Amino acid sequence: MVTIFKNFTTTIVALGDVLWFGQQASGWVWLSLVLMVGSALVAALNDLAFHFTGYMWMILNCGVSAAYVLYVRFAMKKTQLNEWGMVYYNNAIAIPFVLPILILSGELSVLHEELPKFLTLGFMATLLWSGVVGFLLGLCSLWTVKTTSPTTYSTVGALNKIPLTVIGYYVFASPISMLGRISIAIGLFAGALYAWAKQKALQPKASDFRSKV
Numbered sequence: 001m002v003t004i005f006k007n008f009t010t011t012i013v014a015l016g017d018v019l020w021f022g023q024q025a026s027g028w029v030w031l032s033l034v035l036m037v038g039s040a041l042v043a044a045l046n047d048l049a050f051h052f053t054g055y056m057w058m059i060l061n062c063g064v065s066a067a068y069v070l071y072v073r074f075a076m077k078k079t080q081l082n083e084w085g086m087v088y089y090n091n092a093i094a095i096p097f098v099l100p101i102l103i104l105s106g107e108l109s110v111l112h113e114e115l116p117k118f119l120t121l122g123f124m125a126t127l128l129w130s131g132v133v134g135f136l137l138g139l140c141s142l143w144t145v146k147t148t149s150p151t152t153y154s155t156v157g158a159l160n161k162i163p164l165t166v167i168g169y170y171v172f173a174s175p176i177s178m179l180g181r182i183s184i185a186i187g188l189f190a191g192a193l194y195a196w197a198k199q200k201a202l203q204p205k206a207s208d209f210r211s212k213v
Helices: 002-021 027-043 052-079 083-104 107-113 121-147 150-159 161-171 178-212
Strands: none
Touching (some): 002 027, 002 150, 027 150, 027 178, 052 121, 083 107, 083 121, 121 150
């Protein structure tokens, strides 16, 4: 169900892209988005359970995720900040929100009590690597939104669940049912269709450029 809702987020972002940024989307693009949602629905056919609190949190997550991606595009155009500046402010602004949670959850006191364990070379190396990966993840995400569009960014986020499923199958021996295999096939086709539709949309622009030259 989390996968289904996250794919619905992609559709919300696509609508916002059209309404607020004038991003044109062909029928093929919309079809690929529908197929992505369909792929998630197929995967969840044997894993459906209703819980009101869970649904409310998931709906809130979808709304906030879509609003964040769309606002990032708006902020980039408004401020003219590059990706490095956006990553810096994105992390700096998070500190006032994370710090109270750190204190209220009791993790700050645990850090104080178990400080020697956190100062080991292995932990420090792991923490450093985690920070580097997190920084690069934020940089690539913002770069993708700036270079392409919020819709493309959300689409890539929806499609990355497919290789994760395949990797989980081989690395963790996680079984994949027939419905899961069908879901992966539909998802792969939807991703290929989206890439083809976006490339097709760029062809007239390339032709116009060559004719002008």
